[in-house]
Amino acid sequence: MTPLQLWITIGAMGLVTYLTRLSFIMAWGRLAMPDLVRRALRYVPTAVLSAIILPELLRPGGGALNVSLSNARLIAGLAAALVAWRTRNVLLTITIGMAVLWGLGLIGV
Amino acid sequence: MNRSEFLAGVRAQLPILLGVAPFGMIYGVLAMGAGLPSSAAQAMSSVVFAGSSQFIGASLFANSAPFLVIVVTTFVVNLRHALYSASIAPYLERLPLRWKFLFAYLLTDEAYAVAILRYRRDSPLPAGEESRVRGKSHHSYYLGTALALWTTWQLSTAIGIFFGAQVPASWALDFALPLTFIAIVIPALADRPAVVSALVGATVAVAAYEWPYKLGLMAAALAGIIAGLIAEQLSPTTGPKSG
Numbered sequence: 001m002t003p004l005q006l007w008i009t010i011g012a013m014g015l016v017t018y019l020t021r022l023s024f025i026m027a028w029g030r031l032a033m034p035d036l037v038r039r040a041l042r043y044v045p046t047a048v049l050s051a052i053i054l055p056e057l058l059r060p061g062g063g064a065l066n067v068s069l070s071n072a073r074l075i076a077g078l079a080a081a082l083v084a085w086r087t088r089n090v091l092l093t094i095t096i097g098m099a100v101l102w103g104l105g106l107i108g109v
Numbered sequence: 110m111n112r113s114e115f116l117a118g119v120r121a122q123l124p125i126l127l128g129v130a131p132f133g134m135i136y137g138v139l140a141m142g143a144g145l146p147s148s149a150a151q152a153m154s155s156v157v158f159a160g161s162s163q164f165i166g167a168s169l170f171a172n173s174a175p176f177l178v179i180v181v182t183t184f185v186v187n188l189r190h191a192l193y194s195a196s197i198a199p200y201l202e203r204l205p206l207r208w209k210f211l212f213a214y215l216l217t218d219e220a221y222a223v224a225i226l227r228y229r230r231d232s233p234l235p236a237g238e239e240s241r242v243r244g245k246s247h248h249s250y251y252l253g254t255a256l257a258l259w260t261t262w263q264l265s266t267a268i269g270i271f272f273g274a275q276v277p278a279s280w281a282l283d284f285a286l287p288l289t290f291i292a293i294v295i296p297a298l299a300d301r302p303a304v305v306s307a308l309v310g311a312t313v314a315v316a317a318y319e320w321p322y323k324l325g326l327m328a329a330a331l332a333g334i335i336a337g338l339i340a341e342q343l344s345p346t347t348g349p350k351s352g
Binding site: 001003005006007008009010011012013014016017018020021022023024025026027028029036037038039040041042043044045046047048049050051052053054055056057058059065073076077080081084085088089090091093094097098101102105 | 121124145146149152153156157158159162166170173176179180183184187188189190191192193194195196197198199201202209210212213214216218222225226229279281284285286287288289290291292293294295296297298302303304306307308309310311312313314315318326329330331332333334335336337338341
């Protein structure tokens, strides 16, 4: 690949990514969105974020599925979820989660 | 510009940055290993500005993949941003055009996750109503949180390119990202449809994890959204119309 081709490719990668991000932001208010779409959008954060979280806990480092007490990230994630549920405090949730992960690492889990 | 909201947005993004900075350094190292010129590796972080697709892009460059394969792969890997775009669009409806252009450029997983909660906190109504009841301060919050991420991504890429990865993997700082998302999602599970959408999305994501190009994540998101809608139909008392 020549330098020119490389830069054109990077530009095209940026363009398709940008247009994806811009799509609905531009369309909103110009196109009539069906009621179903409006209601569906309510579930985007919970569906997407949970879909990012659970594989991180159950497949540490992108490896094999590990649902057991030997999975430190799963234990730390559950502890963090408990803290988030009881306190709704973001910083405390992260602190406890990292502390549990490091603590389990120290005792060799 | 609301200064205190801007700073609140920056603060809310800080824990995520703990995980993003090592990720950006690793990208820089990997892009060098893939044989990209340092200027192109850095440019990818500002032109594309999407972590996963940059990793995949670098390895495709290293394997001399054809132009069309690289661009289509990038498009597919970043498809989920269309969901973020749709989700945040009602709140940005009345922004001037040039701000819409900027906000779209800054729309990443991390910025979306933090900002959408701020937008919703004051207007948890169905999207049609939401656009009428939000203040400008939320835009300052979005800008703060998104620019904090952008700056960190650019700097950590540069550090990776010129100095290598500086944070030992054993610190496991990447775990700060799922932890932050846990802290965001748990309080958002306010009614049964929300819980159902989270459970279905998470389960499908684990099952479809090995699908290529992040399509498993896209499928999980769509499944979670559909499940939420179905749950809403089955339990109309918890639907947004009454909330």
